Amino acid sequence: MLKSDLIVNHIYAAKRPSSVGLFGYYNDRQILWMGELSVQYDSPTVKDGRPYPKVSIENFLKWAGEDITKIMPVGAWREKK
Numbered sequence: 001m002l003k004s005d006l007i008v009n010h011i012y013a014a015k016r017p018s019s020v021g022l023f024g025y026y027n028d029r030q031i032l033w034m035g036e037l038s039v040q041y042d043s044p045t046v047k048d049g050r051p052y053p054k055v056s057i058e059n060f061l062k063w064a065g066e067d068i069t070k071i072m073p074v075g076a077w078r079e080k081k
Contacts, residue, residue: 015065019080
């Protein structure tokens with residue numbers, strides 16, 4: 001995956017997905033904003049009321065496995081079954 005593959009509002013799965021939270025959601029990330037050097041994302045790992053994290057594009061690409069936007073449930077995060 002390259003920087004040019006990253007798209008705002010798309011959702012990405014980790015190279016090594018894991019479950020988070022009480023309901024067992026995957027640790028997917030949705031890009032909210034992208035600059036030249038960093039991205040800001042939402043994820044089930046972000047606790048309510050906390051600011052959305054920003055990471056370097058390089059670190060995001062190390063973490064990201066694939067774009068899963070097309071397989072995501074509408075208005076919800078993926079649950080680990």
